[in-house]
Amino acid sequence: xxxxxxxCTGDEILTGKTVNTNxxxxxxxxxxxGLVVYRGSTVGxxxxxxxxxxxxxxxxxxxVVVNGGLGPTVDDLSQEVAAEAAGVPLELDHGWLKRMExxxxxxxxxxxxxxxxxxxxxxGSEILHNPIGTACGFRLSIGGTPFFFTPGxxxxxxxxxxxxxxxxxxxxxxxxxxSRVKRFHSFGIGESxxxxxxxxxxxxxxxxxxKLGFQSHYPQLETKLMAYAVGPQELDRKLGPVESExxxxxxxxVVAEDDQNLEQRIIDALRxxxxxxxxMEMHSGGSISSRLLAVPEGxxxxxxxxxxxxxxxxxxxxxxxxxxxxxxxDCETAVALAEGLRARCGSTHAxxxxxxIDGKSENDxxxxxxxGDIFIAIVSPSEPVTRTATLVGGHRWIRLGAxxxxxxxxxxxxxxxxVDQRIDFEIx
Amino acid sequence: xxxxxxxCTGDEILTGKTVNTNxxxxxxxxxxxGLVVYRGSTVGxxxxxxxxxxxxxxxxxxxVVVNGGLGPTVDDLSQEVAAEAAGVPLELDHGWLKRMExxxxxxxxxxxxxxxxxxxxxxGSEILHNPIGTACGFRLSIGGTPFFFTPGxxxxxxxxxxxxxxxxxxxxxxxxxxSRVKRFHSFGIGESxxxxxxxxxxxxxxxxxxKLGFQSHYPQLETKLMAYAVGPQELDRKLGPVESExxxxxxxxVVAEDDQNLEQRIIDALRxxxxxxxxMEMHSGGSISSRLLAVPEGxxxxxxxxxxxxxxxxxxxxxxxxxxxxxxxDCETAVALAEGLRARCGSTHAxxxxxxIDGKSENDxxxxxxxGDIFIAIVSPSEPVTRTATLVGGHRWIRLGAxxxxxxxxxxxxxxxxVDQRIDFEIx
Numbered sequence: 001x002x003x004x005x006x007x008c009t010g011d012e013i014l015t016g017k018t019v020n021t022n023x024x025x026x027x028x029x030x031x032x033x034g035l036v037v038y039r040g041s042t043v044g045x046x047x048x049x050x051x052x053x054x055x056x057x058x059x060x061x062x063x064v065v066v067n068g069g070l071g072p073t074v075d076d077l078s079q080e081v082a083a084e085a086a087g088v089p090l091e092l093d094h095g096w097l098k099r100m101e102x103x104x105x106x107x108x109x110x111x112x113x114x115x116x117x118x119x120x121x122x123x124g125s126e127i128l129h130n131p132i133g134t135a136c137g138f139r140l141s142i143g144g145t146p147f148f149f150t151p152g153x154x155x156x157x158x159x160x161x162x163x164x165x166x167x168x169x170x171x172x173x174x175x176x177x178x179s180r181v182k183r184f185h186s187f188g189i190g191e192s193x194x195x196x197x198x199x200x201x202x203x204x205x206x207x208x209x210x211k212l213g214f215q216s217h218y219p220q221l222e223t224k225l226m227a228y229a230v231g232p233q234e235l236d237r238k239l240g241p242v243e244s245e246x247x248x249x250x251x252x253x254v255v256a257e258d259d260q261n262l263e264q265r266i267i268d269a270l271r272x273x274x275x276x277x278x279x280m281e282m283h284s285g286g287s288i289s290s291r292l293l294a295v296p297e298g299x300x301x302x303x304x305x306x307x308x309x310x311x312x313x314x315x316x317x318x319x320x321x322x323x324x325x326x327x328x329x330d331c332e333t334a335v336a337l338a339e340g341l342r343a344r345c346g347s348t349h350a351x352x353x354x355x356x357i358d359g360k361s362e363n364d365x366x367x368x369x370x371x372g373d374i375f376i377a378i379v380s381p382s383e384p385v386t387r388t389a390t391l392v393g394g395h396r397w398i399r400l401g402a403x404x405x406x407x408x409x410x411x412x413x414x415x416x417x418x419v420d421q422r423i424d425f426e427i428x
Numbered sequence: 429x430x431x432x433x434x435x436c437t438g439d440e441i442l443t444g445k446t447v448n449t450n451x452x453x454x455x456x457x458x459x460x461x462g463l464v465v466y467r468g469s470t471v472g473x474x475x476x477x478x479x480x481x482x483x484x485x486x487x488x489x490x491x492v493v494v495n496g497g498l499g500p501t502v503d504d505l506s507q508e509v510a511a512e513a514a515g516v517p518l519e520l521d522h523g524w525l526k527r528m529e530x531x532x533x534x535x536x537x538x539x540x541x542x543x544x545x546x547x548x549x550x551x552g553s554e555i556l557h558n559p560i561g562t563a564c565g566f567r568l569s570i571g572g573t574p575f576f577f578t579p580g581x582x583x584x585x586x587x588x589x590x591x592x593x594x595x596x597x598x599x600x601x602x603x604x605x606x607s608r609v610k611r612f613h614s615f616g617i618g619e620s621x622x623x624x625x626x627x628x629x630x631x632x633x634x635x636x637x638x639k640l641g642f643q644s645h646y647p648q649l650e651t652k653l654m655a656y657a658v659g660p661q662e663l664d665r666k667l668g669p670v671e672s673e674x675x676x677x678x679x680x681x682v683v684a685e686d687d688q689n690l691e692q693r694i695i696d697a698l699r700x701x702x703x704x705x706x707x708m709e710m711h712s713g714g715s716i717s718s719r720l721l722a723v724p725e726g727x728x729x730x731x732x733x734x735x736x737x738x739x740x741x742x743x744x745x746x747x748x749x750x751x752x753x754x755x756x757x758d759c760e761t762a763v764a765l766a767e768g769l770r771a772r773c774g775s776t777h778a779x780x781x782x783x784x785i786d787g788k789s790e791n792d793x794x795x796x797x798x799x800g801d802i803f804i805a806i807v808s809p810s811e812p813v814t815r816t817a818t819l820v821g822g823h824r825w826i827r828l829g830a831x832x833x834x835x836x837x838x839x840x841x842x843x844x845x846x847v848d849q850r851i852d853f854e855i856x
Contacts, residue, residue: 014465016455017641020448023470027444037442038477042451042468049466056484181445192500192540213473213503215440216581226439285721286714286733293713299737304745307717307733313773317732317745345741368560369534392535394560427536 002173004030005039005061007053009068009078010152014044022067022157033166034177034228045075047084054085058143063169065161068152070135072115078149079138083122086142090120093136096127100134128164130156139168146172180235182225182243185261186253187408188423191216194223197249201225204242218397219404219425220262223250252417255408262407267295269414275348275380278304278341280314283355283372287403303347311354319344329356331386334377342379349380353406357398372398376406378413385409387419389426401425430601432458433467433489435481437496437506438580442472450495450585461594462607462656473497478509486513486571491600493593496580498563500543506577507566511550514570518548521564524555528562556592558584567596574600608663610653610671613689614681615836616851619644622651625677629653632670646825647832647853648690651678680845683836690835691719695726697842703776703808705838706732706769708742711783715831731775739782747772757784759814762805770807777808781834785826800826804834806841813837815847817854829853 006026012018020042027037039060043053050069057064069078083090097119104111121127121138128137128148135151137160148165150157186194191214202210209229215222225242229235247254255262270277279289279302289305292298306317311327318340334352342350354375369392376387387409391401409419422428434454440446448470455465467488471481478497485492497506511518525547532539549555549566556565556576563579565588576593578585614622619642630638639654653670657663675682683690698705707717707730717733720726734745739755746768762780770778782803797820804815815837819829837847850856 014455014468015459016452016457016465017643019452024444024447027442029444031443037444038472038474039481040442040468040470044466046466053467190540192542195501195542196540211439213439214499214501215446216499226443283727286718286735289735290714290718293735299711303736303738304741305714305733305735306745307714307721308731309727310731313732316772317734344744424537425535 002035002062002169003038003060004035004169005041005057005064006037007057007064007066008040008042009045009050009066011044011075013068014042022152022154025154025158026065026067026161029161029166030169031179031181033170034179035166035169035173045069045077047077047081050077050081051085054081054142054147058085058145058147061145063172064142064145064147065165065169066147066149067157068150070118070137070149070151072112072118072134076117079117079120079122082125082138082140082142082147082149086122086124086140088123091123092116093119093121093127096121096136103134128160130160132156132159137164177228177230178232178235179226179228180239182227182239183258184223184246184250184254185256186221186223186250187219187255187262187404188253188421188425189221189250190424191221193424194221194250198223198246201242201246201249204245205238206241207238209238210242219401220255252412252421255411262404262411263291263298264295266407266411266414267292267298267301269411270301270349271297273348273414275414276301276303276346278302278338278345278347278350279306280318280337280341280350280352281305281307281406282309282311282314282353283357284353284399284403284406287399288351288353288406291403291407304341304345306341314352315340317341317344329354329373329375331375331377331388334375335379335384335386338377338379338384349378349410351406351410352377353402355398355402357395368394368397370395370398372402374402374405376409376419378410378419380413385413385419389423390428391425392427393425430463430490430597430603431466431488432463432597433469433485433492434465435485435492435494436468436470437473437478437494439472439503441496442470450580450582453582453586454493454495454589457589457594458597460607460609460654461598462603462605463594463597463601473503473505475505475509475512478505479513482509482513482570482575486573486575489573491597492570492573492575493589493597494575494577495585496578498546498565498577498579500540500546500562504545507545507548507550510553510566510568510570510575510577514550514552514568516551519551520544521547521549521555524549524564527564531562556588558588560584560587565592605656605658606660606663607654607656608667610655610667611686612651612674612678612682613684614649614651614678615647615683615690615832616681616849616853617649617678618852619649621852622649622678626651626674629670629674629677632673633666634669635666637666638670647829648683680840680849683839690832690839691726692723694835694839694842695720695723695729697839698729698777699725701776701842703842704729704731704774706730706766706773706775706778707734708746708765708769708778708780709733709735709834710737710739710742710781711785712781712827712831712834715827716779716781716834719831719835732769732773734769742780743768745769745772757782757801757803759803759805759816762803763807763812763814766805766807766812777806777838779834779838780805781830783826783830785823797821798823798826800830802830802833804837806838806847808841813841813847817851818856819853820855821853 125138125140133156286307338350338352553566553568561584643650714735766778766780
């Protein structure tokens with residue numbers, strides 16, 4: 001197994017001014033190609049640190065990708081530090097110089113003299129072509145380890161990385177392996193409970209080779225299976241039984257898999273049933289509507305979204321006359337509001353989410369011990385469905401939980417699942 | 429000068445699944461505090477590599493911040509590898525265990541046994557409190573170098589980093605200089621135009637020492653002034669004149685400063701004027717309402733928010749009778765809708781934002797050359813105010829621009845500024 005390191009250079013990245021998306025691009029691509037990144041480093045535009053980082057990586061890794069520092073300005077040091085680390089001189093690459101001059105003259109400009117340094121490469125290096133920019137990449141052996149120097153401009157990197165670097169790394173590694181990540185998104189169970197529910201899961205894979213991981217982003221939890229194998233069929237054989245077992249154990253808590261999300265699955269179900277929706281929200285900031293509207297096909301299916309903290313305003317918007325207005329927050333009120341809204345805007349389904357969050361003052365965002373009572377009603381041509389829940393925590397925690405619970409009840413209802421399955425975040 | 433390293437852990441980050449925003453947050457904050465990051469590293473959830481990376485960092489740096497790996501699951505290894513690298517055993521921290529149990533029981537749950545490992549800390553470590561989660565951070569000396577282990581959950585990290593880690597690192601470094609970052613948030617000007625408008629700005633500071641920077645997050649632009657000085661008075665003296673000059677040059681494009689934001693300033697103005705608001709939105713996914721509702725004081729002031737892509741639904745929600753319904757998207761329709769909504773829900777102000785985005789199909793998210801026509805109306809006890817704009821770009825670009833323009837018009841109206849000042853993003 002070839003151990004690959006990624007070394008990112010540049011003050012912008014080091015100081016956090018720029019978020020390092022080049023790193024995540026390269027690491028993701030390597031993983032997809034069945035290659036293994038085992039280390040990433042970031043250093044600034046500083047000669048001494050750069051040389052040290054290159055030598056350390058050369059000692060540790062089987063191959064290294066360096067990103068950035070190939071530009072024409074004084075703080076672009078990659079060619080110089082590569083030469084210094086390899087103990088070789090810089091030499092002018094006449095071919096690349098010609099290509100750069102051509103690049104400029106084809107745009108009716110004269111190449112600035114500073115660009116000449118982009119054609120000065122360490123002796124013994126091999127050019128990695130950049131068809132869309134003036135920074136050529138190069139491959140150079142340092143301390144016996146192959147280094148790939150790549151440009152920092154994202155679209156130049158993407159092209160060079162996919163077309164040149166990945167194939168060369170694959171051939172170096174003799175890697176025929178492919179990899180896959182299978183993701184399950186769930187709502188209602190915390191990370192530690194999921195960990196318990198999935199005890200022994202990696203062992204389900206024939207001959208092993210499957211890794212289990214979690215990523216918690218409240219209120220959802222992502223459960224991941226990572227697998228490597230020599231080919232797609234082997235991958236299917238390994239992952240197939242593990243996937244089924246995870247699906248079985250997490251059961252109805254799984255709201256979506258892979259690139260799908262909860263709101264997309266709701267919209268899919270609505271489309272499939274030729275249904276449409278109206279939503280009324282209190283204390284959730286209109287987030288149920290906005291998340292459904294963020295799904296490309298969601299716009300036409302969400303007939304109307306209404307948000308207010310004032311029950312009177314909601315009743316009025318639902319077309320309820322004063323006599324019918326109820327002043328208490330409960331499930332009956334939620335059903336009445338949802339029915340009213342559904343009748344008013346002619347949708348097949350309507351969801352109402354009412355919430356009451358206690359606290360000395362509405363504006364007190366500090367307390368982490370508030371109590372939130374949630375009342376959800378879903379109406380449709382069949383019987384109304386309701387769900388109540390009590391969450392305890394900060395204002396934001398309760399609001400996020402309420403939003404997710406509202407969406408999840410809708411998913412459960414549309415897919416014929418029980419809406420009252422207990423979630424870890426509620427108290428009963 | 430203290431050389432600080434940041435070591436980020438976790439397969440998610442290493443494999444590029446998650447973009448490493450925790451790194452950029454920490455590096456930026458250190459820079460703002462006058463501290464120097466000179467190296468960043470990323471390693472996965474692998475015991476051997478983690479220990480090696482910790483020992484290498486200990487040998488190189490004066491202080492190290494480690495991020496991630498403090499969770500309850502099997503792939504969270506930070507406490508164990510820290511103990512191994514320091515050559516000390518793990519010990520149960522009774523205080524933290526009690527705190528975790530309390531955290532769970534206050535939520536009506538029993539702490540899962542797996543969480544106990546979060547209270548197992550390397551002997552000799554000092555707890556870094558986490559008031560909002562179960563992962564406590566800790567400080568431990570490894571090979572004579574102080575290490576700060578911090579949680580990977582962003583909001584837990586932010587709090588611990590700003591409140592505990594930065595002050596401790598400053599005191600370690602003996603950094604006596606104070607620093608300040610002054611931020612201006614603007615809408616309507618791009619980075620290169622702002623750069624032109626602010627030519628020579630750092631020179632305005634007496635004796636220099638002020639750095640100018642930009643961070644563009646469309647549709648807003650953040651302009652930053654960074655200053656270092658020996659004390660707060662010196663800082664005021666340096667920054668004062670520069671701040672005034674930036675404010676003067678950017679003029680009405682500045683929507684907020686520092687930790688304030690556009691929506692907060694709108695809510696402030698509404699409160700100040702004892703006013704209230706209703707909002708009707710098309711094609712903006714309810715984002716104007718949700719952003720105003722996200723301001724703590726916004727809830728009661730936003731009487732009603734309505735969202736739909738269907739003009740008929742909006743007209744009905746505004747209480748317009750069929751005869752009054754207009755079928756064209758224009759400013760007159762926007763005014764009629766806003767007036768209707770205002771009358772209906774008794775608010776002093778109402779905003780209507782209508783948008784029409786062209787394209788072969790509504791679901792075609794690909795094209796980057798769509799045209800979006802935006803019609804905004806603001807009604808209040810005084811004359812209605814309208815604004816039209818045409819944006820060209822992808823669907824998301826247009827939607828984000830429309831939302832910001834709607835909010836910005838409201839800000840301008842409430843603060844008595846012209847609503848029709850041309851923005852860089854529109855075509856005329």
